[in-house]
Amino acid sequence: xxxxxxxxxxxxxxxxxxxxxxxxxxxxxxxxxxxxxxxxxxxxxxxxxxxxxxxxxxxxxxxxxxxxxxxxxxxxxxxxxxxxxxxxxxxxxxxxxxxxxxxxxxxxxxxxxxxxxxxxxxxxxxxxxxxxxxxxxxxxxxxxxxxxxxxxxxxxxxxxxxxxxxxxxxxxxxxxxxxxxxxxxxxxxxxxxxxxxxxxxxxxxxxxxxxxxxx
Numbered sequence: 001x002x003x004x005x006x007x008x009x010x011x012x013x014x015x016x017x018x019x020x021x022x023x024x025x026x027x028x029x030x031x032x033x034x035x036x037x038x039x040x041x042x043x044x045x046x047x048x049x050x051x052x053x054x055x056x057x058x059x060x061x062x063x064x065x066x067x068x069x070x071x072x073x074x075x076x077x078x079x080x081x082x083x084x085x086x087x088x089x090x091x092x093x094x095x096x097x098x099x100x101x102x103x104x105x106x107x108x109x110x111x112x113x114x115x116x117x118x119x120x121x122x123x124x125x126x127x128x129x130x131x132x133x134x135x136x137x138x139x140x141x142x143x144x145x146x147x148x149x150x151x152x153x154x155x156x157x158x159x160x161x162x163x164x165x166x167x168x169x170x171x172x173x174x175x176x177x178x179x180x181x182x183x184x185x186x187x188x189x190x191x192x193x194x195x196x197x198x199x200x201x202x203x204x205x206x207x208x209x210x211x212x213x214x215x
Contacts, residue, residue, distance in 0.1 A: 007066075007069040007070055007072070007073040008042070008043075008070050008073045008074055008077070009041075009042040009043075009066065009067065009070040010042055010044070011041060011042050011044060013107065014041065014042060014044035014045055014106075015044060016191075016192075017106065017107075017137070017190070017191070017192075017194070018044060018045050018048045018049075020190050020191055021045065021049075021106060021137055021190075021196065022048065022049055022052055022053075024135065024137075024188055024190075024196045024198070025049060025053070025104065025135065026052075026053070028102075028133055028135060028185075028198055029053065029056060029101070029102055029133070030056075030101050030102075031055060032055050032056065033056055033057070033100070033101030033102065033129075034056070034057045034058075034059060034098075034099070034100040034101055034102075035049075035056050035057070035058050035059065035100060035101065035102045035103075035104060036059045036061065036098060036100045036102070036103045036104070036127060037049075037058065037059065037060045037061060037103075037104050037105065038061055038089065038091060038103060038104070038105040038108060038120065039061070039062055039091070039105055039106075039107075039108045040060035040061055040062045040067065040071050040086060041062060041067050041070075041071075042067065042070045042071070042074070043060060043067075043070050043071030043072075043073075043074035043075065043086075044074070045106060046058050046060040046071065046075075046083060047071075047074045047075060047078050047080065047083065050075075050078075050080050050082050050083045051078060051080060054082055055082075056082065057082055057084070058082055058083045058084070059083075059084050059087065059098070059100065060075075060083065060084070060086040060087070061086055061087035061088070061089035062086055062087075062088075062089070063088060063089065063090040063093075065088075067086075068086040068088065071086040072085060072086060091108070091112070091116050091119045091120050091123060092113070092115065092116060092119050095123040095126060095127060096127075098127045099127060099129055100127050100128060100129065100132065101128070101129050101132050101133075102128070102132055102133045102134070102135065103123075103124040103127065103128060103132070103133075103134045103135070104134075104135045104136075104137075105120065105135070105136055105137070106136075106137040106138060107137065107138045108120070108136075108138065109136065109138055109168050109173070110138055110139055110155075110158055110165060110166060110167045110168060111158065111162075111165050112164075112165070113164045113165075114164065114166075114168070117168060117172065117173055117176050118176045118179075118180075120134075120136070121134070121173075121176045121177045121179070121180045121182060121199075122180050124180075124182070124199075125180040125181050125182055125201065128201050129201075130201055131200060131201060132200065132201050133185065133198055133199065133200045133201075134177070134182055134198075134199040134200075135196060135197070135198050135199075136173065136196070136197045136199075137190065137194060137195070137196050137197075138194055138195070139151050139154065139155075139167050139193060139194050139195070140167060140168060140169065140170045140173070140194075140195050140197070141167055141168065141169045141170065142169070142170050142171075143169075143171065144169060144171075146167065147193050148193040150192075150193060151167060151193050154167065155167040170187065170195065170197065173197060174197075177199045181201060181202050182199040182200065182201060182202070183199060183200055183201075183202050184197070184198075184199055185198040185199060185200045186198045
């Protein structure tokens with residue numbers, strides 16, 4: 001048990017944003033099905049979502065062994081039986097042979113290479129069932145402009161850490177999604193100048209847009 005507890009990592013941002021993201025997911029996800037989380041990190045999100053939505057089967061993933069250990073330890077500590085062992089999944093690599101109803105990810109695109117965006121859309125389109133959704137949370141530019149001074153400063157700090165990082169454009173994500181057969185369902189304003197972008201496979205009926213009021 002001590003070894004498991006020592007494996008648990010913590011990210012303050014995940015604690016802050018998990019409830020607003022859950023509010024979006026509650027209105028977007030099916031009542032039952034399989035949800036793949038990309039870049040699950042510490043496991044704070046998937047454990048929180050799985051506890052709140054127990055009828056769904058959750059599949060966390062992360063390419064970092066330390067993060068996967070944290071996810072497994074958190075899941076065990078929470079006593080959840082609707083969360084699988086975390087997958088070793090690199091968005092830029094080969095995706096597993098899965099069929100899921102939703103793919104979700106938070107705070108991935110701005111701390112990864114630009115090609116991660118196209119790889120995410122392509123991989124999600126391959127594993128999603130008809131009518132399935134891809135939900136992407138994080139900071140974004142709109143029409144090439146930052147949505148706040150804070151995001152502008154954050155973007156500069158990201159690029160100082162790694163020249164391949166940076167806040168992406170919503171329009172660029174939508175173009176990549178369109179190329180892989182995903183269509184925009186909604187863009188939802190979130191706290192701290194973040195957005196939740198919800199996309200669905202075109203082969204299914206698109207649901208009416210959710211409320212775009214800030215949560």
